[in-house]
Every structure is written in C-alpha cells, then in structure tokens.
Amino acid sequence: MVCTFCASGCDDLQITHDGRRVESARNGCAISVSRFTSTGQSRISKPLVRTKGVLRPVTFGKAIDRTARILSNARYPLLYGWSQTSCEAISKGVELAELVGGLIDNTTTSCHGPTILGVQDVGEATCTLGEVRHSADLVIYWGCNPIHSHPHHTTRFTIFSKGRFRRTRKERKLVVVDVRRTDTAKLADRFIQIQPNGDYELLTALRVAAKGEEIEQDSIAGVPTETVEELAEMMTDCEFGALFFGLGITMTAGKHRNTEAALALVRDLNYLTKFVIIPMRGWFNVTGANEVTTWQTGYPYAVDLTQGYPRFNPGDTSAIDAVTRGEVDAALVVASDPVSHFPGAAVKHLLGIPIVSLEPKMTPTTEASEVVIPSAILGIEASGTIYRIDGVPLEARKVVNPPPGVRSDVEILDAIIKRVKRQGRRR
C-alpha cells in the first residue's frame, strides 16, 4: 500500500481493516499511522450549502447545482489546491478550469514554486531516490528537517539506507545546513549553522570555492570562510553527492534566486564529480499536480485559462497575487486550506467571495465556504495515481469504502463538469 501523506511515496505499508475503517498501518511512520487510523475524525458527512448565513445539509445534486452556477457566473474563478488528490482528479480540474475560463493553481505557488522558477532558468541535475540510496557517499540536507517532515527519508533513501554501492552508515557523510540545530542536524557528521536569509550568499560562495577560487570575506552568512571551503572540498571530493533542500531556501527572501544558486551549484559540481539535487516536496501529490498541469497546459502551476489558452506568469497569474488584487471572484478549493495558510490580507479577499470546498474534514476554509462537498480520502477510500518527489508515479489504492454518500474527487469534479456544460456559461 502506498501512503498518501508526504511526497516520499512510501509504498511498503501493510494495512488491516474491517471494511469500514483501517485498524492498523504497519511499516508507516507516525504521521502515516495517524493518517490511516484517524479517517473518522472531523469528517464532513453530507454536502453543505450556505443558506441564510448557515451551512446546511443538502443533496449532492443541489450542491453540484450551486457549484456549477458559482463557477459559471464568475469572471475570474480560481481553482486551487490539488496537491492532496489524485492525478485523475487534477486532470478533471484542468478540464473544468478550461471550461469555465479560470485560473488553476496548486500549492506549489506558496511552497516550491521558486524551485520550479529556478529550474526554468538553470535546469536541474537530479535522479530518482533509489539512485541516492545506491550511490550517495555525501548527503546534504539544506533548509529542511526530514526527521520531522519526511520521517522515513533517511532510512529509505539516505544515511540509514542500504544501497548496492553503499551498504553502511559509515560509507556516507551527512551534512546539515540550517539556521538551527534541528533533530536532523543532530544526526549529521557536520552541522553548519547559517544566518537567516543567508542562503544565496552561502550557495554562491560554495560555487566560488568549488571552482578553486578565493573568497575574500572572513565569513559568509555567519559561516567562517574556512568552513565554507571545507564544505566545498567535501562536495568536490565525493563520488556521488546529493543535496536535498526545503522551504528554508524557497520561503526566505531570495526565493527563486536561492533555488537558482542551489541548482547552479549542483550543475557546476557535475563538471568535477557526480552530484544531484532533489527538492523536499511536501504534499503527497504536489509533484503530480505539476506533472498533470504541465502535460495538459504546458505549465506547472499558476495557469490562467481565462482567454481560452494557457498563460503562465507567476506574480500575475499566481493564486495569492490574483486573490490579493481582488480580481478573483469565486474559488473552488480542492483538498487545501488557503483560509488558514494564505497571508492575512489575502484571506480577507478570499472571505469576500463564494468558495466551494471539496474536502474530507472540517477546516477554516470549509467553515468559510458557500458550498462544501465531502470527499473521499485518497489512498484509503479512493484510488488514484500520485507522483513521488522524484517523479516516480505510484498507484494509491482504495482500502475501505468512504463513509456513505461521500464520493471521490474525480466523481465530484466530473459531476460539476457535466452540470456546467448543461447550464452553459453565462457572463
């Protein structure tokens, strides 16, 4: 069984169930166990529509009706989320966005969007995770904390894993670069503490040192130059290095300039040795959201389909910007909670427009929605394709039935599409 929490795509879970609920989930990490065994918590059991200010239960048909009308009547609807659902559902999402002339964006926009922007400038030297397990003698975790975010990462892919060419922990070195000594850093052979917002400088300094040139300053981003040079030497001397990076790089002020520096560093290292870079994607199918959106529209996120053809211009066609500008006049949110996570001022705009939520559990977004349609949890109550961090596709399988009356995202979106087509678009 494939776990559907983080993007590690652990597929060695062994589940027992009684037909309705999962009873146990062996081999999973603690988060995974919680996900599989808590499916009953906080569930939305019926479709809800807001009437006279209160969310009230309605039939599925009525909820679909209202949804279709909201989206058809909108001039600039936003279809957002997508990272915690299947590729098949995302495909329906693109179809719906094209049909209603909307903006389709996924959580990449506030997570690893800068990584993609960096790749679009520099490219990316990467590999599948098993390759790291087989070959890497140097592993660097930069701005990420996998012990907490991807609990099985180190055992399945890096320092505690067993590969064809690296059988023991001793054969690998771990370096952690972070602003604090994280629990992952406690496992490191070398921990380098960097000042906040100093990643761009440190990555660039490493590029300089890796080329054998001299750094003039005594320290970079709080790291002594000597340490920078030692790290550069570790990187050029290894046989196969792997740099994993996370939100410490993408979310700080440098954003895609940081990621470009990291991608360029790894590219430069390939002139001297073998080196790869892999972003630590969060949600279990955010990679899938990028993949499907790209093969269908040409672009990985922030895709504007309002003109009848795809346009991509982050900063303009990205969800947070579009919402903050007040242009978005309706939103369909699939398996995401932007009311919680968008910056405060963007939330203010969101709460002023009709929201339709497809979601299994109550969240601040569902509480603020005009329509809420309960959905089945992928990988437990519904099947579908997901993509692991490294682009390896997996089939997440259904184990138990969803609660009565609860449908998969694919079925719900299909129904919305059919209803919108019947109603026709009205401006």
Place this chain on the structure above:
Amino acid sequence: MSELLVKNGYVFDPLNGIEGDKLDISVRNGKIVERVSRRARVLNASGMTVMPGGVDIHSHIAGSKANCARMMRPEDHSKDPETKTKHTRCGVGHTIPSVFTTGYRYARMGYTTVFEPATPPLKTRHTHEELNDIPIIDKGCFTLFGNNWFVMEYIKQGRINELAAYVAWMLEATKGYAIKIVNPGGIEAWRWGRNVRRLDDVVPNFDVTPREIVRALCQVNSLLNLPHAVHVHPNGLAEPGNYQTTIDTMECVHDIPTREHPLIHVTHVQFTGRKGWAWPDVRSGAPEIADYVNTHDHVSIDPGQLIFTNVTWMTADGPAMFALFKLTKTKWFNADVESETGAGVVSATYKKGNYVNAIQWGIGLELALLVKDPWKVFLTTDHPNGGPFTAYPRVISWLVSNGARQKLLDKINKTAKRRLNLPGIDREYSLHEIATVTRAATARSLGLSSKGHLGAGADADIAIYNIDAPKLDLSKEYKAVKKAFARAAFTLKGGRVVVKNGEVAQSVQGRTFWTKPEVSAETMGAVTKELESKFDDYYSIRFANYPIEEQYLTASQVISTKGEV
C-alpha cells in the same frame, strides 16, 4: 453500421503495390473493406492524393523527460499557444507541445499513429498517463533495456532464456511495444559521471560490453518474435566522429538469425553519422553508413533530420546531454533512473551559418537520398531533437525537390557546403516513396499489420492531401507539396473524419498498442520469483507496485506473440 466511400482519389498504397491509381476506398465500421453499399456516405477525393494515415516510428511526445522539458521551457510555449475551439482543448506548442496539441497537430498532417521511442520502466506509468491524454492518434512506447541491471546481470551470466523471459515480463509490466536501447552501458557509467564510448568498452561494476548488450537483446528479440526490430541509439552520440560506432553496432548482430523483418533499427543516425576527430573538422559519414545499409538486409535506419530552428534535445542518453550542454551553455536537465536508465534535456538552436549544424543537416538528407531502398530509411526528425514533428512537410519538400535543397545549400555555412556530398546528389523522391517512408515502411517495420496500407482489413486511417498527383511537378512545386502535407484536406481515423481542411473536426480516443510475448510458464515462473527476491535491493518501490495494469490504458490494444522460450 457506418459506411463511407472515399471516391476518385489518386491512391498511394506501397504495401499493396498501388502507385497513384485512381481508386475508391471503401470503409465500414472503422475498417477498410472491399466494397460498400450504395447507402454509403461519399467523400469526394477527386484531384487529391490518398494515402494511409502517417505512422511515425520515433517521436518523443510523452513521459517523464518530455514533461520535464515542458516544465523547464515555458519560453518554448509562450509564443505558440493554441486556443480552445468547439472540438479541441487548448494547449501550447512549439518544440514540446502539450498533449492535446500534440494529437491535433499530428492529425492535421494526416498522421494517425505515433510511437514514443524511449520510456524508463520505473516511470512508464507516467508515459501512459500522457499517451492516454493524446487525442486522435494510436500510439505506443518502447521500453528501455540497455542499461538495466537485471539485463546486464543475465548477460554476464550467459542466461539468454532467462533474459528473454525477463524482457517478456517487462514488456507486459510496462505495457511497452518494443525493446529500446540507448547508449548501451553508458548511462550506467553516468551514475559515476562517466560514459562508455565504444562497443567493446567495459561497463563499470557490471563487466559487460555494449556489444554483448546489443547482441543479447537482439537474440531475445528473435526468441520472443517481437513485432519490431531492436531499436537502437548507439554509443558515442556526443563524440565528434562517431559513424564507425554506428556501423560497428549494425555489424555486431548481422550473424544473428532473424525472421521476416530486420533485426536492428538504428535511429536518428544523423547524430551518430559524423566523420572526423574534432568539431571543426567533422564531415559526413553518410556514404559509408548508406553503403552498409544498402548491402545488408538485417538493418533499417531513420535519419532524425535536422531543421534550422530552436529545438529541445531530450534523450535517455544522460552523459551525451551533459557533453552537449557544455558546448551550448544553455540550460541542462538530468534525471537518472535507479537501476535502469536516465534522461537529459538541453535547449539548443541550430543555425545555418554554424559549420557543425550545417554538416548535420546535410548528413540527414544524404542518408535519406543515398540509401536506395525507401523500405529501409524512415522519415523522422527525432522530434524534438532534430526539429519539431511539424517540420515533416518541410523535410518532404527537400526529399522531393533537389531545387529546394540547393536553395538551402546556398544559405548554409560555405565550408560545410563544400565538404558535404549533398550538393552533388540530384535524386528526388516520388510520392510513392514518400508514402513508403512516412507510413508503409514504418508500419511494416513496427509489425502493425492493420496500419500503413489501404487494403481490406486495415484500420480506416486515411490521409487525403491536396496534391493532384498526375499533374503536380513535385520538384518545381515543392512549396505546394509542403503546404499540402502540412494541412491535410481530410484525415480519417477509424473511418471518422477527424480533420477537414487542416482543422480538427472531431476528437476521438486512440488506442495504445503494446506487446505481450508468451513464454513457457516454467521459465516465467522461475524468473518472476528471482525478480521478486531481488527487487527490494534494486529498487526503492515495491515489486507489487511496479507493473502497470491493463486497465490503466484508456484503450488498450495488445499484440500477442509466441516466444520460443
């Protein structure tokens, strides 16, 4: 029951020996039949040329590396968007079109079957997701084997029967159509930043050579009676002079017995057909290669014709991509796939004034013109490496018109022009030969008995072009030829009109073809058991999650074969 009569067209059906006769083609329920009733709808093809729908044997349209290229190159798309219409979804071009646009653009050119030539098994679920989404055309994909750990180990141990069973298992697991080899052994060496350049270099840690890999997989191809030859991208792609490796690769299997069709197909030979030691000095190795192909029946090739435009290089050949990236210094994407293969993507621009680009352009055309038998050399641009598939009409115009070629020769790098053989070649393709290299020969090479011809029993995939065959002087009117092949007057897919006057009239779902070789239960059982016992050591996903179920394909079309193992 749906009947259609395509009336009065000039029919070119090389597989059935028809060369431009004025004939009617009868269609019933999606198939070509001997005759139809008087109630049949009539499609008037007077004054037009009728051919089987195009069959493209090698075009990178789907899968992980294509999508990484799309994601990496938004600048490729922004100038070439496709607006949605009543019958079509929106999308983007240019060198790496989005999936809907890919299907429509092929159909507009009268193509109805296309094969993705390289899919990494671990990620082939992705390839099929994209293939499922490509509208109209029938399709399939070739599974990569040339750097696979299990393959190399079986070869080292001399266990050919077990290797055959493994390949059979893999084709079914990946729903692949044929055996593909890319830079045998070289992508495994790339794990350590190295490469393997010649047939007898040893692959690090596996102690086998490319020669052994190619030979073993060709033997397996015969043992399993697979419909297509082994499709090979040889070693040494990024070497300035590499034509000898190409010939050696073809030669290294000439003694292996084969049945009706060639044993080895060497692809995009323009990239591995160079003579010389260094870039400023490269020449065309086309005459030598053509000479070999002309005198040996176990091989076929396709040139991967270069077009002077911006392109995207994408291939499983990771080390070659890095080597070429170092020359272009644009952007570089690389993705090694554990235990199996890899991928690389680089953006590039071919310029007429660039000496090497001009030589390569010349090599492609020289190959097409010097190989005498059009059944052995197929039209491709190795999309998008040599150029986008939408440039096929332009390539056709060069093949049918020496005048068109000379005109372009006058514009290319002058030293290249002096050193190429092309200026002195005046052969011009006939329409019959064009029909051969774009559909009949490719369908036959793929072993698709229902494609590439218009005889009874074939799928009613028909292309009708605005070419008044008896009247049109192809050589003089090459621009009209180009225009006609760019926008088909009609394209029929399974008997339904999908394109009219170069525009999509309706969208249909194409089928995904894959091969299922039958092997003895005993051998298969033993091999599967062995696979399962080693799988967790080799891969980072579980054995149970590796194979792709048939239901995953929206419309599956299996070709069964009987193996001798």
Place this chain on the structure above:
Amino acid sequence: MSQARSRELGKFSEEYFRSVTVCELDPDDMTELGTMDGENVRVATKFGQVILRATVSKQGPHKGVAFVPYGAWASALFGTSTHTSGMPTLKGLEAIIERAPGSKVPTLQEVTRLKVG
C-alpha cells in the same frame, strides 16, 4: 512531526491547536525576554500580530531566531507581496516578540477573524 500527526485528527482538534500555536525560542532569548516555558507571547511582524505560547526550542541554539509552525496562526504574520514571483515570504521575516502573559491565544475561528480585520 506532532503538527502533522495532529492535523490528521482535524484542524479544530485540541491536539492540532496545541502543536501549531507555539513559538519556539532559543533559551537565551527566553531569559532575556523574561518568559517562562508555556507562557504566552505576542509575535508581531509589519504585516500582523498574534498571541502564541512560548516554548523552549529543543533544536537550538538559534539566538535571535524564533520558529512558528506553518498554520493559521503563522499566516497572520505573513505579507501578501510576492515580489512578482508568486511566492510570499514565509520565512526570515523580521519580528518583535514581547511577553504577553495575560493575553489568550486565539482559537482557530478567532485568528481567522483577526486576519480579516
């Protein structure tokens, strides 16, 4: 890890509330602030402010740097500007932290209303 596990129990659950309404501080910073482990503090950026429960960081030292888990409370502190990248700045923001022992950590509904103003 606890943030993710408790999220599965639901965003309105007590467990989730406890795991994300924290502000992890370096021990020396806490001494300077005069704050005890478990006491409330006011965290303010130029975009907004929120009351959170201070805890001693177990992943220190990191003087001058505070950590708030990603969630509805942290997002009260974010600005909307993405500098034309699409990505708002969610880490490395300048903040002022003060003791606020008498103030209450807002509930999920309250913090949502706070953002709306």
